[in-house]
Amino acid sequence: MTPEHPVPQNVGELYAEHSSWLTGWIRKRLGCHELAADIAQDTFVRLLKKPKYFSNMGEARAFLSTVAKGLYIDQWRRKQIEQAWLESLSHCEEEFYPSAEHSAAMIELICELDMMIAKMPKKVANTLILSQLHGLTYLDIAQRLSVSERMVKRYMAQAMLHCVLLKSDLSL
Amino acid sequence: MTSSQSVTYAHLEAASEWFAVLSDTPVSDIDKAAWQQWMSEDERHRKAWQQVESVSVMFSSFQDNTSQQSAGYVLERTHAVGRRQLLKGALGLAGMASLGWLSWEKTALPSMVAAWRTDFHTSVGEVSSFSLDDGSNVWLNTNSAMAPYYTAAVRHLSLVSGETFVDLDNQDSRPFALSCEQAIVRPRTKNVRFCLRYLPNQQAILAVYKGAVSVALNDSAMKSVNAGESVTFNTESFGDVVPALALYESWIKGLLVVEDMPLSDFVNELNRYRNGYINVDPAVADWRVVGTYPIHNIDVIFGMLESTFPLRVQKTLPWWVSVSAA
Numbered sequence: 117m118t119p120e121h122p123v124p125q126n127v128g129e130l131y132a133e134h135s136s137w138l139t140g141w142i143r144k145r146l147g148c149h150e151l152a153a154d155i156a157q158d159t160f161v162r163l164l165k166k167p168k169y170f171s172n173m174g175e176a177r178a179f180l181s182t183v184a185k186g187l188y189i190d191q192w193r194r195k196q197i198e199q200a201w202l203e204s205l206s207h208c209e210e211e212f213y214p215s216a217e218h219s220a221a222m223i224e225l226i227c228e229l230d231m232m233i234a235k236m237p238k239k240v241a242n243t244l245i246l247s248q249l250h251g252l253t254y255l256d257i258a259q260r261l262s263v264s265e266r267m268v269k270r271y272m273a274q275a276m277l278h279c280v281l282l283k284s285d286l287s288l
Numbered sequence: 289m290t291s292s293q294s295v296t297y298a299h300l301e302a303a304s305e306w307f308a309v310l311s312d313t314p315v316s317d318i319d320k321a322a323w324q325q326w327m328s329e330d331e332r333h334r335k336a337w338q339q340v341e342s343v344s345v346m347f348s349s350f351q352d353n354t355s356q357q358s359a360g361y362v363l364e365r366t367h368a369v370g371r372r373q374l375l376k377g378a379l380g381l382a383g384m385a386s387l388g389w390l391s392w393e394k395t396a397l398p399s400m401v402a403a404w405r406t407d408f409h410t411s412v413g414e415v416s417s418f419s420l421d422d423g424s425n426v427w428l429n430t431n432s433a434m435a436p437y438y439t440a441a442v443r444h445l446s447l448v449s450g451e452t453f454v455d456l457d458n459q460d461s462r463p464f465a466l467s468c469e470q471a472i473v474r475p476r477t478k479n480v481r482f483c484l485r486y487l488p489n490q491q492a493i494l495a496v497y498k499g500a501v502s503v504a505l506n507d508s509a510m511k512s513v514n515a516g517e518s519v520t521f522n523t524e525s526f527g528d529v530v531p532a533l534a535l536y537e538s539w540i541k542g543l544l545v546v547e548d549m550p551l552s553d554f555v556n557e558l559n560r561y562r563n564g565y566i567n568v569d570p571a572v573a574d575w576r577v578v579g580t581y582p583i584h585n586i587d588v589i590f591g592m593l594e595s596t597f598p599l600r601v602q603k604t605l606p607w608w609v610s611v612s613a614a
Contacts, residue, residue, distance in 0.1 A: 193366065196366055200361070200362040200366060201358065201362050204358040204361045204362055205358070218355075222350070222358075222359065225346065225349065225350070225359070226359050226362050226363060229346060229347070229363060230363055230366055232343070232346075233363065234367070236367075238367070241367050242364065242367075244347075245363050245364055247312070248344070248347035248348075249347060249350075249356050249357060249360030249363070250357055251356075253312055254312040269308045269309070269312070270308070272308035272311055273301075273305045273307065273308035274304075276303075276304035276307045276308065276340055276343065276344075277300060277301055277304035279343040280300045280303070280304060280336075280339045280340055280343055281297075281300065283339065283342065283343060284295075284300065284339055
């Protein structure tokens with residue numbers, strides 16, 4: 117890596133310079149050329165939306181690989197969610213079976229919720245899910261998680277604060 | 289006003305704590321009042337609460353209970369796996385362990401205690417009809433109670449709370465009376481159909497749809513009310529006799545029929561059928577509602593309102609709904 121290497125500042129140049137390297141880098145990890153090309157593409161789209169300037173090639177590649185990694189983890193997670201959703205439908209009686217359109221909307225919404233709770237401590241996330249999606253009372257949740265009701269209430273506040281901070285950009 | 293000031297971490301923290309207080313039903317009246325107090329104190333409190341609402345609404349935007357619980361399933365499962373493990377999976381370093389569904393049960397609905405069947409009761413949201421041994425029928429609207437006292441000599445009903453509709457077949461020779469806290473209602477014709485309902489502020493309203501009845505107030509004032517008429521009263525005096533609204537009859541068929549009713553009144557009417565609180569933005573409170581609405585499907589009613597008016601109905605918490613201009 118030569119520090120004197122001229123660093124391209126626009127995305128077009130970055131793309132020309134790094135796209136085949138990035139695709140290769142992802143493919144080595146995922147083993148699928150098509151998926152790797154898609155993710156590389158998405159990585160540059162991110163960069164187009166939020167331009168960034170790099171002082172050298174190493175910095176550019178570090179950034180690109182980090183974004184790409186985030187994207188393929190998201191994709192992987194999305195696949196897990198889709199699969200889990202389909203499995204949950206197998207518990208469903210025929211008359212309640214949702215349409216494909218409804219399923220797609222559901223998966224979208226679940227992915228959004230998943231992103232929100234991803235970094236919460238496990239008990240905090242579970243509390244939020246049990247209360248808001250399963251409709252359990254705090255007493256039920258307390259028994260389920262073997263904590264006090266007061267703790268459940270504190271988890272709820274913590275969970276909500278986590279979510280609003282994520283949405284509000286106040287989080288640092 | 290303080291509207292130019294922005295919401296801080298502390299405001300969001302307080303709003304989140306309120307969310308935790310209000311999310312466990314039933315919410316006590318004291319907590320509701322304290323929360324409303326907090327909301328009214330500062331523009332930034334309301335802004336912070338809006339942000340909490342915008343998150344909370346994501347959890348309640350599922351089409352039905354099954355979808356909502358399925359989503360819960362999926363999230364519990366994927367969150368149990370955790371991001372780091374997923375990363376390993378994504379990198380092909382470790383196979384995904386096959387996880388069974390986490391055990392869960394459905395919410396145990398509070399079971400109604402219906403031991404004492406001598407009295408007629410309805411819970412919130414319920415409309416029921418009861419047959420009497422003289423061939424008459426009475427209906428009880430949401431959250432109402434009535435004590436029947438039928439003997440060999442008399443037919444006496446007493447409205448304890450809420451609202452009743454009586455369709456009286458007066459072939460029976462025993463005298464009939466329906467009492468409430470303020471008055472006693474007696475039929476003046478063979479067949480009568482009428483509604484009696486408690487109103488706020490120690491008042492009641494009587495609406496007659498067939499025949500004629502007399503109303504004797506506890507303080508002995510009397511009035512005759514004929515088909516098509518209605519009158520409000522307290523223990524001492526009567527209000528003006530006005531045309532009977534369709535509303536006081538339509539509920540026995542599960543319908544709310546309203547003609548030119550302010551939105552805020554309409555929402556109060558809806559709120560009788562559910563546990564919870566509906567907040568109406570003052571900017572839309574005076575809009576006039578007309579139409580026929582199905583009592584037993586409040587979501588459908590909200591949908592009808594949204595398609596008639598430029599309104600937005602947001603279900604934030606199980607008991608909290610806000611209605612505002614779109």
